[in-house]
Amino acid sequence: MKNVLESFRTSIRKETSGVSIPFIAFGAALNLSLGQIAGLLKLPVYLDSIGTVLVAVLCGPWAAVIAGSVANTIGSITFSPPSVFFIPTVIVIGAFTGIVARHGVFRKWYTALPAGVIQGLLAAAVSAPISAYLFSGITLSGMDFLVMFFRAEGKSILLSTFLQGLIADPLDKAITYTAAWVIVRQLPHRIVIRFPRYENVFPSSD
């Protein structure tokens, strides 16, 4: 047990050293700032986990978990307090993305998009019980009519919330992953090789 804990500590330390610290903070803040860009361009795009994905690609899963949790906490400090209850979802998103990124999923769009869909399913599965129990499925994300529809069909709150998630989340995460692929594809070599997980972006370099 001792060395497992030790290896956790070293890998966390590796992913949160030097260059990564400010970038993780940026990743968290980016999650909260995408709404402003979407508003400027009047696009119904949500993309509230693109910061977490970029941190996962460049710094690794632990860093992505930190970025996601910090973004969520600050979201509840500055905007809607209940969002802090969704930290488990954010942890799953960060961990999954970090692991998937290591297999170079973000280097091709036809691997990024399906990974996004899987991510969406995972996120829906994890957030459904929380949303069902605490909010009886209401999220104010514009998808609440779906929950009402499934409820009217006689399904339980948990099932209705889960089905709503199955429809909304994979689409949103697929868009987020594809957008991340567009960004990862255009990152500068000189800067990326300074990050702990640079091989996720430039595998062939020394």
Added chain:
Amino acid sequence: MNLRTKDLHHVYAGDIHALKGISLTIAGGRCVLLLGQNGAGKSTLLKHLNGILKPTSGEVLVGETNTKLHDAAFLAQFVALSFQNPDDQISSKSVVEEAMFGPRNLGKQDPEALAREALRMFSLEGDANTHPYDLHPSKRKLLTIASAIAMDTPVVAFDEPTAGFDVTQRCLFGKALERLKERGKTVILVSHDLDYSLQYCDSVILMDHGSVTFHGDKIHLLSRPDLREILRASGLGLPILCRMSKAIGLRTAPSSVEEFVQLLHDNRTI
């Protein structure tokens, strides 16, 4: 294409009166140096020329187009603005693609040719396929200047272009300014580097707390007896060449090293 502002006022949200009744005419084909302390209203005025900011009262005319009636994307075909921080705009993964961003948006015939020609002016054509962020920060700044020039607009404005440049890069920028003037472009330069900018501009606009304290030919400004006081009002010291020429008793004040040497040469022979 000349630029005209008629009693231009601009009040920012927190009732900060940034521009207090500016009436200016900048004739086509001139290089104008816009001087003033931080907060004098220089960049506010710049942002009115390409319609980013709309006048609170008064008017801004780019040629015959009133900036109130069009948005920035439309006016960008007349006025290209190169901002102080290159990191605010670089959005491509290669130098040539970045330089083509402006011309492509304006629907120019051959954006790549325009881009490559602008890059050649700053000897960046060798880095055409390099990622802008793999370059040294001063080269990124050169790239944003080249991107503005590549838009081939009648009016080009540069905000603090030479900050962080070394001698060779300042020389390259100087040559580019000469080339733009030869092509009859109107060039607007905002800079704190007085000694450098005076070499290339034809006329000067001095601003202080939102109003224009001087607008006229460079020679008029330099030959004014109260030059020191006017400049100090805008937080600026005397240009070094002026201090030198006054100290050794030359009457007229030169604005470049060559001019100074020429003046000395003529004076000695009289």
Added chain:
Amino acid sequence: MRMSSHLLTSKGMRPVHPLTKLYFTVSTVVLCFLLDVTAQVFIACLLLILCVLTRQRRSIFKRFLRYVLPVVILVLLLNVLIYPESEKWISLFGFRVNEVGFHFGLIVSLRLSVMSLSLLLFFVTTPPHLLATAVLMKGASPRIVFVFLHSLQLVTTLRRKIGKIFIAQASRGLDVKGNPFKRVKALFPMLLPLVFSYLSESLERGLALELRGLGIHGPKSYLVELKESGTERVANLLLLLGTSTVILWKLLQWLIR
């Protein structure tokens, strides 16, 4: 994000120690989660009294109305109109309302409101950097605390940066009005400068943090004076003990059932 806090000062006007407030908030949220309606009503009254006592009561209620109330209303609406699990319909203020749904909706919205009010009370009255110092004193990793505080500040800095990027790109002819396809195309010329510039800034900022000794091990000192008084330490203990016994008791109850 400067919010000074003078909630329920334990001694004179000195603000309550952030950690005590944190334990209090966590306890109320956990108790709301585990206990039944009567306990939740009691906690609600306690919180309302505390809210009225603080100087920032206006911003607490404003935030509650803006972010929590809409969810509560929708929760009630949903369960009152659609509740397949029961057929009993009663009329309330002239509407046909599902009785069980109405009760269920009330329970959910009460729990949600109390938990949100407790969180709001904590966030609005606790300046983040004081909380950070308190947590650092208890041994939290300086790097994670830096990420939290810096990200909080970046939320405002990014807002300004996005404004500048919009101006710079619009000046280069980027058209953001027009058909949706053009607006989608404009997304990356807005997003990439933000990612690129902060990717590059992270190199320098990481260097600056190295130069200023963020990575140094060994004892730290703090300019901000933050001491736990005797009563606060006792309060912390009570809160932790109380909540953990409730958790254990509920766990046992659940296991035996």
Added chain:
Amino acid sequence: MAHPIITVEDYSFSYKASNKKALDRLSFSIDEFECCGIIGPSEAGKSTLCYAITSVLPHYFSGGKTEGRVLTAGLDALSTPMDLMMKKVGLLIQSSGVFLSGIKPTVREEIAFSMENLGISRTEIVERIQSVMEELGIESLAERDPLTLSGGEMQRVALACVLALDPQVLILDEPTSSLDGEGVRDLRLILSKLKGKKTILLVEQRMELLPGLIDSLLVLREGKKVYSGHAERFFSSIGSLEEDIGAPIWTQVCYHIASRGNRTAGTLPYTYRQALKALGTIR
């Protein structure tokens, strides 16, 4: 003869995955309390040299290749941990906005940041903050939010953060690049007050700022040393005006006069006063 405080022996460094040597077999030394100007074209390795002296190289820039030695204030800069080196040498990087921590609500706490990390006692931190704010004349900014400062104010606060640790060596990397005329004058005043009390390394592109401030000069090009020694000697020999390194405006004027074949005193003037004297003789 003062003893050298910085010694660089045959030092080379190349960044990770870069085939070019950022610094190439550099050797020079700087004496205590000396004020040395570092000039050269961009990408000559000036900033890399600053990083090397402050022991940030090589471990922050991991994966780079290092050769040779750097001794700063008697410590081996390649292996000394940062907590020791911070008290000996302070580096003010070019963008002071990024140098500020970005986590402190007031300027006073911002200045305390490095000292808190070093575990310096609270009373001493308060003393040092007060003295460094008085020295730089920024008491009025004490309670301001660092985010709301202007460029010049941010730089002075960053300088205060460095000087609060009272380092023996102060390095400034192109401090005037984003300052307006008044900002440059204020900075020059502060540096002339510090001259003689600390060893100062000033990386600068504006040649006019150097005469009267610096004693010696280090000229770099593509990572190699072009010249190191007295500043006056570098600019004064006729015909040595390097195309990509430049010189103060008055030296350029005299150089052009000399190259037109006119009579002028043997060497080129280095300070403003010398130039006026030389031009006076010609008239």
